[in-house]
Amino acid sequence: MKILLSNDDGYQAPGLAALYEAIHDLGDVQVIAPEHNNSAKSNALSLHTPLYVHKSHLGFHYVNGTPADCVHVALTGYLGYKPDLVVSGINNGANMGDDTIYSGTVGAAMEGYLFGVPAIAFSQTQKGWAHIDSAARKARDLVRLVIEKHLADQQVWLLNVNIPNLPYDELKPFKVCRLGRRHAAEKVIPQSSPHGETMYWIGNAGAAKDGAEGTDFHATAQGHVSITPLQVDLTDHTALAAWSQAAKALG
Template structure:
């Protein structure tokens, strides 16, 4: 079995190092990850600048691009084969609710999914890497199940997993749940640069808005590692009929 491992925190981040250590005896694991932190890069691809691949002393390959770049390059020529599974993470902080839209961790996994490869994105709920060993072990348990039960030979699927920062013995069973929702992000932060120019920093993520039972926010707060199956189709199917009728009324429509 072959696993492609990537992330958005960069190839030297503790999360990807711990995840590689946890998975390396389950399969042949290749690491292709960003050179630098690429948090919140979502599915962005670099189209107007060259990308370079280098190899670190530990064998990890790193790219001067986004998480999606890393997986895209790996699957379209760098590896020379199609892996059985794409794994992304472990991210330094949660990717729950609306976070998944912006997440580079999810973006890397989604790139694998778009190429027809089953994929999992792993994140820790809180920043700081506390109990990272427990999160890596929990990730190993899920990947082991997937590989042993041959879930990689099926139609591609995409899982978003968030693991509370707890000792392994305090972590509860995996719980499958829907995405919650966040309130709007905090206000932008403006500062004046040393040259006198006004510069802006994007504000922090908003607090949970929908954290009802059944959401990833609620389950993680109870100590459950959460699993949310994701899909890419953004079509509002319920609105198709309405907009079809509306479009027919647009002047000039035939």
């Protein structure tokens, strides 16, 4: 099993180190991660900046780009082969509901998925890395299942996984569920720069809006590890007929 490991918090992040230690003996694991924190970069690619790949003292490779850049460069030439699985994380904080649209952790995994490689994005529900070893152990459980059941051989899929910050023995079983929804983000935070200009910081993510039973928000709040299969098709299929009818007015 050849596994490509990346993240969005950067190659020196505790979550990446913990995940590598947890799965490195399950196959040939290569780490190619961003040089710096690239949270909320989604699927962004650096089209107007040259990318460089360096090897750190940790043995990990890092790129001066986004999470998607890392996986893209790896899959389109740097590795020289197609891995069997792309794993991203462990992220410092949740990627549930609307977070998945913005998430660099999900973006790295999705880049693998777009290139025909099964992929998993792992996140902890709370920031701060509490019980990161437990989260890594739980991530290993899922990766091992994928290997033992040959799930990466059958089809291409993309999983979003969120792990509560709890000791391993207190984590409840994996639960497959849908994405919830968040309220709109909080207001931007204005500050004055040293030059007297107004600068703005993006506000915190909104609280859960749809955290009903069956969602990732509900599952993780109950102590379960949530698994949500994702897809890339953004088409609103239920609206196609209505918009087709409306478009007839345009001739």
